[in-house]
Amino acid sequence: MKSIGEHLSFHASALQLRSRRNDILASNIANAATPKFKARDLDYEKQIRQVEGSGPLKATDSKHFKIAVKNPHQTLFYRQPINPSLDGNTVELSVEQLEFSENSVRYQTSLEFLNKRIAGLMSAIKGE
Amino acid sequence: MADIKNVFDISGRAMAAQLVRLNTIASNLANAGNLASTPDEAYRSLKPVFETKYADEVRKNGVATAQAVDIVESNRLPEKLYMPDHPSAGKDGFVYSAAVNIEEEYVEMMEASRQYQNNVEVITTLRTLMMRTISMGK
Numbered sequence: 625m626k627s628i629g630e631h632l633s634f635h636a637s638a639l640q641l642r643s644r645r646n647d648i649l650a651s652n653i654a655n656a657a658t659p660k661f662k663a664r665d666l667d668y669e670k671q672i673r674q675v676e677g678s679g680p681l682k683a684t685d686s687k688h689f690k691i692a693v694k695n696p697h698q699t700l701f702y703r704q705p706i707n708p709s710l711d712g713n714t715v716e717l718s719v720e721q722l723e724f725s726e727n728s729v730r731y732q733t734s735l736e737f738l739n740k741r742i743a744g745l746m747s748a749i750k751g752e
Numbered sequence: 753m754a755d756i757k758n759v760f761d762i763s764g765r766a767m768a769a770q771l772v773r774l775n776t777i778a779s780n781l782a783n784a785g786n787l788a789s790t791p792d793e794a795y796r797s798l799k800p801v802f803e804t805k806y807a808d809e810v811r812k813n814g815v816a817t818a819q820a821v822d823i824v825e826s827n828r829l830p831e832k833l834y835m836p837d838h839p840s841a842g843k844d845g846f847v848y849s850a851a852v853n854i855e856e857e858y859v860e861m862m863e864a865s866r867q868y869q870n871n872v873e874v875i876t877t878l879r880t881l882m883m884r885t886i887s888m889g890k
Contacts, residue, residue, distance in 0.1 A: 648814040654766030658802040742889040
């Protein structure tokens with residue numbers, strides 16, 4: 625059971641992080657017109673490296689992610705605006721839309737990886 | 753107010769706030785050009801006040817939505833026009849036109865509708881992702 629969990633856990637953590645980031649980006653877009661609102665974001669790379677490293681896999685390259693089992697706990701940073709606005713709002717719709725679309729594509733990628741892994745396990749179980 | 757739990761709360765409430773904004777713009781445009789006998793009677797444009805509503809008090813998780821907490825009258829003064837023939841003109845022959853700047857309202861209308869659309873887009877995208885996540889492993 626444990627090994628199946630570990631088999632899926634990295635992409636599960638990735639999915640969790642992506643989903644959290646989607647919520648934060650949605651909050652930024654929701655507050656595009658609120659004066660003094662400061663846009664925030666999640667550093668995915670940093671976060672995923674925090675959750676990795678406790679599984680059985682060893683990485684042969686610094687660019688490889690090791691498998692993850694721990695729950696991620698996120699800290700947020702404030703977005704630096706390219707063009708500051710008069711009302712103190714730091715949401716730039718073009719930036720937020722771009723990040724949001726990228727994040728949702730990456731969410732789908734993680735989901736696809738999970739699906740493939742589950743399909744692999746299923747075919748192993750069925751012995752087909 | 754209920755808790756802010758997911759994207760439907762975040763974007764849904766922001767859409768409600770943008771709708772309040774669009775409603776005030778509609779009122780302002782409907783009343784643009786109205787004439788009144790005194791400055792007090794003249795229409796003044798209405799502006800919603802937006803505020804961020806955080807999901808948690810400590811603002812740690814970054815989830816927040818927008819809410820129109822108030823609607824205020826702008827401090828723009830009505831324009832004083834000399835129209836002695838106008839039925840609502842006072843003894844001195846002046847009428848006061850509604851303090852609405854049509855160009856400003858148009859720009860704001862475009863901005864509000866764009867931001868409304870953005871929120872719709874966010875909900876549509878995340879709903880699709882949720883549906884795909886539900887059918888994971890099938």
